[in-house]
Amino acid sequence: MNAALRSLGLSGITGNPVAFAVALALMALLLFVPAAHNDYFNLVFRNILMYAAMAYGWNLIGGYTGYVSFGNVAFFGIGCYCSGVLSTHGVDSLLADVALAVAVNALFANLLGRVVLRLRGPYFGIATLGIGVAVAEIIANLDALGGTSGLALHQVDEAHFGVYYYAMWLVALASMLGTFFITRSKVGYAFVAVRENEDAAAALGIPATKYKIRAWMLGAMMGAAAGAVFAPANGFIDPSITFSPDSNVFPIVMTILGGIGTVAGPFIGALILAGVNELLQRYIVNAHTLFFGTMIVLVVLLLPRGLVWLFGLRGGVRAWLRSLTAYRA
């Protein structure tokens, strides 16, 4: 099957170079959004950047290492709470927020990973289903973190509000470039080796669990950084905001739509889906999760390798149709 995919134009673990160039150009364009001086645009695009960073985090473990995680929202949420705790102690520095969130979540992911990443494939996936729920429940029961009533964070004055946008842009850019350099390194190839065949990777001297934990940690740091910027930008956090199902599902769907295990995919997916979601929430309230469910089903069936795949597709519609029936019973 791999040979067939290669003949369709899939090569390398960075994904299609044209797609990456397009993604970089779009990312550069987003730097100019605050120039429009439109608060609504700033909010929408800041959310897009936030989801992109989370999607990159998910992509490392789910896409490159092949371990589908349903618990990455925990890192985002804990990242939010790192900022929240700093703010309640009078520290209001985005740099400190991000640094603390990244450090705490790297440690948390490492410790948790030692347990859950010993599990293979779907066992890991289901074990992670509970992580977000469990962390949210525990925080909701801790009065020191505001419990269910949440925490208010100190914000900068309105004239300097753009700082949150630029911070989020940097987080997303760092996640994208980080992913790019990882896929250009030995570490990235170790991730992919684990995904393709864990036993063969182990036989070649790649300590699978060690690399799985690395992928999980690096991904956790991206999600955490996004959370650390989101919390002060939003000004208020509680368990239902920071551990919302949307924050769990969106990054996954975005990565799948854009292209799982590619560098351009998560960002392109985030741009499209967060944009569509914004329109849906304005015009068809309460249907956006339904839309996302339908989207996952359609993409898995029709575009199993995501939109980025289309950049390198050879053989036209017929090759595409043939690839769809490859796994039929």
Added chain:
Amino acid sequence: MDGILAGGVLAIVAIGFSLVWGIMNIINLAHGAFVMLGAYVTYELYAVYHVDPFLSLPVSFVVLFAIGYAVQRWIINWVVRAPILTTFLLTFGLSLLIVNVALIIWTGDRRGIETAYSGTNFTLLGVTVPWVKLFTLVAALVITGALQLWLTRSKTGRAIRATAMDIGAAQLSGVRVARIYAIVFGLGAGLAGVAGTLIALSSSINPNMGDPFLISAFAVCVLGGLGSVQGALIGGLVYGVIQAVATSVQFTVGGQLISGSGLSDAVAFIVLLLVLIFRPTGIMGRAVA
């Protein structure tokens, strides 16, 4: 005691989940959504046609069997042989889809069924036992036995087991694999529907009710061992007891009152992790390859 009775429902949920997983190698993340649909079938029959919930048991089985059969035949079948993570994501999407359609139809309100016998108990050796829960436990036992018999004795049952062992060989022997897969998936969904009906009898229902059951079903499968019908039954009972005990505990840490009752999902998750760490093979199966 309460735990053993609650474990009966979990066992029925887990048997369907385990069947689909063991035979088709699909981890059906839409299983919780099927449980929810079963509950709403019962609710609708009761609210609109005043059908006794117990009489709606076969109806919700048949309705959910049909839904499961169709979903497998026309959706999942396209990727059924792809790596397990593909169907994992696909059923995750299906679950979101089903739950949100349900939210549109029935809204997020909690609903309940009130019957003449819903609050009645009897006392046995000083323990209060609700009739409904006792019936649920008996149903779990009967389903386990019947399923085991059917899988080993009937022609279809043997074809199902043959497919699980070796698809190619089964196909060569004249087994229509796509049909068998659809039957197994339908059966899994049907059992989820039965569980949903039983849940609707004893607690209130809403479209998001399925997820805790999905996570529990997974924990039960891991506890009992994958693909084993008896394992799922035993796992369900053990898990029910653990959850009942854990959620009734209260203690204080540094002036912070920690009550188990608000932490039922966290407890489920921690139990799951502990089992995976200390007994990865389950009571009678394997978890870490």
